[in-house]
Amino acid sequence: MNFDDIVALDKADVLASKRDEFDLPANTIYLDGNSLGALPKSVKSRVAQVVSEQWGSHLIRSWNDHQWIDLPTQVGEKIAPIIGAEKGQVICCDSISINLFKLLSSALILNTGRSKVLSTQDNFPTDLYMVQGLSDLLGTDLCQLKLVEEQYIEQHLTDDIAVLLLTQVNFRTGKLLNMQKLTELAHKKGILVIWDLAHSAGALPVELDKCNVDFAVGCGYKYLNGGPGSPAFLYVAKRHQSAVKQPLSGWMGHAKPFAFDAQYECAASINQYLCGTPSVIAMSALDAALDVWESVKISDVRAKSIALADVFIALVHSHASLADLRLSSTEDSIQRGSQLAFSHNHAFAICQALIEKGVIADFRAPNILRFGFTPLYTSFEDVWNAVNTLVDVVTTKLYAEPRFNLAGKVT
Amino acid sequence: MNFDDIVALDKADVLASKRDEFDLPANTIYLDGNSLGALPKSVKSRVAQVVSEQWGSHLIRSWNDHQWIDLPTQVGEKIAPIIGAEKGQVICCDSISINLFKLLSSALILNTGRSKVLSTQDNFPTDLYMVQGLSDLLGTDLCQLKLVEEQYIEQHLTDDIAVLLLTQVNFRTGKLLNMQKLTELAHKKGILVIWDLAHSAGALPVELDKCNVDFAVGCGYKYLNGGPGSPAFLYVAKRHQSAVKQPLSGWMGHAKPFAFDAQYECAASINQYLCGTPSVIAMSALDAALDVWESVKISDVRAKSIALADVFIALVHSHASLADLRLSSTEDSIQRGSQLAFSHNHAFAICQALIEKGVIADFRAPNILRFGFTPLYTSFEDVWNAVNTLVDVVTTKLYAEPRFNLAGKVT
Known part of the structure; x- marks a missing residue:
């Protein structure tokens, strides 16, 4: 050559x-866009506009007039086609770590009677740490982490496992796991699957719906170029949405956030995975960055x-x-x-x-x-x-x- | 007049x-800076610099070279004097809702044997929702919310209460609660106190250390002018820091985040309350906004x-x-x-x-x-x-x- x-x-x-x-x-x-994506030109002007015009000049009114309130949904829907998800299943919020906590809790509640979360020794550490945090909180009777080497996942898919938690592309080696096959094998044993797409969303075709995936999380600041520490996203398959609950039940996930009820009632959609008020500047940056993907x-x-x-x-x-x-x-x-x-x-x-x-x-x-x-x-x-x-x-x-x-x- | x-x-x-x-x-x-603070001029130039120079030109290297990694601590220390806290007790991260979940869990673990969280009917709803979420996750044996009218708080400070969760200034009426007195009365009954400073930090003198407060959370986007959905902050009194744990144990709260250990080991400082990667753009905006307070x-x-x-x-x-x-x-x-x-x-x-x-x-x-x-x-x-x-x-x-x-x- x-x-x-x-x-x-x-x-x-x-x-x-x-x-x-x-x-x-x-x-x-x-050659490090897999750690932090480069700056799309559209982000510069968008951020300047959000800061100076929307916040500076229009102030509180922008929540409605500039649709700040819709950003989590709007950004989620822009990410959806990149990860093979139909509408109404992806929302932008918080960090991968926080979102994993929501999904792990949801999956363990759905799969009551099982407590084991199977993952790989070499998964990105924060994924394992979040399971450990939930396990410490709930006790090992309700949540315990089981780690195996990547090559032995299949043989550990037994019917005492509640949740299989995998990162599609290994952060060190770049090894790509077979989402379709592993999800199918897990489902055969009644195991729910959470995929972490940090190193795959925007890097390669991801087919969440087609693979019948239950839950997924992913990152805004790598291949999606949303900027350092950009908000993350999560996916919950439509078929689970009426049955799931998540414990980080902040006001943005309420069915009617602006009724200011003392009693929490979760939104009857993917919106129930929202928690606190999102950073409008950070989420607008990601929103602008995603326009690069249009064609x-x-x-x-x-x-x-x-x-x-x-x-x-x-x-x-x-x-x-x-x-x-x-x-x-x-x-x-x-x-x-x-x-x-x-x-x-x-x-x-x-x-x-x-x-x-x-x-x-x-x-x-x-x-x-x-x-x-x-x-x-x-x-x-x-x-x-x-x-x-x-x-x-x-x-x-x-x-x-x-x-x-x-x-x-x-x- | x-x-x-x-x-x-x-x-x-x-x-x-x-x-x-x-x-x-x-x-x-x-007259709505108590919902969303106005735009400090310094924020415009700082955000533009972070986007164009730090992210755009310097890319991943800025985590070290522009001290992105120190932002949560740096911003926390700028907020500390505004809320009467000595060094090493305040950190900037996530949202109030998420931070309340961390602190509620910490307080309940510290006060093992008690399960009740006392708050007011008219507290800002997300505070109550977070208790409800934790209660649903842990069961009412470990966490249950008890609500009273604001004027009856004192008589409900009984020795079966684990945590008193109050917002210092009521979001509707502007009523200011007596932090010193209520904290003291709670402590006499062995109750730990979490104060929500959303409507007080930057609005009036808050004396967390002097009042012997245990925990607090607060908001970056109201009186601190950090921009829409700006990151929040939390306070943990020094005396509790070696004993506490929190379940949202993401990699930024690890003692050595960059060792990439599979096992979580929490930082021996307020840093253990960090979770995922913070939004650098959003946190830099708040950092710049706080410079207004210097004199x-x-x-x-x-x-x-x-x-x-x-x-x-x-x-x-x-x-x-x-x-x-x-x-x-x-x-x-x-x-x-x-x-x-x-x-x-x-x-x-x-x-x-x-x-x-x-x-x-x-x-x-x-x-x-x-x-x-x-x-x-x-x-x-x-x-x-x-x-x-x-x-x-x-x-x-x-x-x-x-x-x-x-x-x-x-x-």
Whole structure:
């Protein structure tokens, strides 16, 4: 593969024009959109308008006049088609952690008589922490966490499990789990399934309705580009909505929030999963960011994502100097999300050296270098240049003297 | 009282210059800062900088380089002096509703053996809903809500109560409860106290440490001017911090969030009350808004707040045409927050007519007109003009034909 091939790939890229919709810094190759998506240009003007005009000039009246009150539903409905959900099942609110607490509680109440929540040892920690928090609160008779290695999930789907809690794409390795198959196997044993879409929503086709998924959560600030700490979303299948309850029963989830009744009565819709007043500025940013998706086919995103990663792998393999970089992700693109993990003894130092040279990758303890591919704004030339920089860093041992420490690295 | 008196009051106002730090719309008298604070000028530039430079140009690196990771602590410490708290006890996160769930759980665990949460019938509904949600989850053996009328709180402070949950200033009437006395009486019976400061933080002196309060929550978007749906805050007294636990144990509350351990271990500080990733844009807005307070003495805020409300009452009383407007708040300013409630059979229609004429007040069901006074940007001339507009609306019966309905009015 040579540079002409790369140019040809970019030329044939049906998503190439999307890059112009983002504000990308000069002299930077950003391969960390799986941690924090880049800034869509539309967000800048929208946020300025919300702050200056809607809040500043129109003040409290904007709750009605600028439909602030509808934002959680409106944003949820924009996310729905990206994750294969029909209307009325997705809402934007709070964080993934908080939303998991709501859904775990709902699922355990629906599946009364069972207490075990099955998850994987290598799931993103906050998912496990939320189960632990609920377990500590309710006692292990009502909620207990059971962890297995990713490859042994199927054999642990037994009829004493209440809830299967899985992240579709592993945050370290990028391993993609089979949503359809695992959901089906779980259901056969009477197990309800919660999928965490943090690393898959906006990265690849997700088919919640088609897979008959019960519940899901996901993230606004990775592939959906809603900004740092953007509000999250949750999905509850229509068939469960009349039977479920959730304990974080704040006033925004009330059937009539503005009646100010002393007695809680939950909304008869996905709105019951709302809790407190949402951040209008943060949610408006995500709302604007989602407009980028309007003309995008998620199948095109997936095709380009696979091509970008495959080119990255091929280029790494073509350089003898990168032999110490071992691919921890699978080579089988069908079983991969939109990121690649490589292990290396000096992963942390290499990552810092790459960042110094304008290639933003990510480090995950203990020894993983992580590269994320965000097809809306990553080009094949980015991949070409990133690998060349990697060669440069490794061959000149720019990483020999780490000048940074671990404190405060964020997913 | 005549207009010269009003001019003299504005001239003598030590907070008058603060008004210039806000972006107030022309031809508007804003008496609803107790629902949504006005826009501080500093917020506009800060939000633009966070979006364009920190997120747009610096991307994921800003978690460290722009100290995003420190925002919850930094904002908490800016709020602390406004509510009479020494360092290390206040943190900014989530919403009031979510934070109440954390604190209610903590208090019930600390006070094991008791299950009753005492609150007032007329507390802000979401506070009651959160107790109801926890009660439904845990069962009434572990958590049950007991409601009394505000005037009977003291006699219900019995030694079977676990937690006293009160809002310092009533959202409808503006009635100010005696924090010191009620906290002391509760403690004598072994009751832990949670104070909701939604309508008091930034409106009047709050003395959490001095009153020996156990827990508190509060709002970023009213008197603290952090913007619509701004993140909330919570307070946990230092003496409880090593003993408490909270169930919303997300990764931001972990002792070492970036170690990505599968096992949760809570931070040994107020940080254990963090849950998921916070909205950086929303929290930065609040952070900038709080800089307005740097040179402000809360005693000056209180003195002006009382004066504004007293002038408002005096002017209403001076107009015979406003005789049907009955003050629901107490005339005793010591027992009032920074708002006035008047009842009127046509309260809703009058409120809408006022808004049409540029006087932004608020309606609360069933028949309350609510006027909030925010001393940082409300002038005595505002009060004078507001009452004159009220006279105009009432005498010309501009409210006779309500053209609006109740749907979607927000506190």
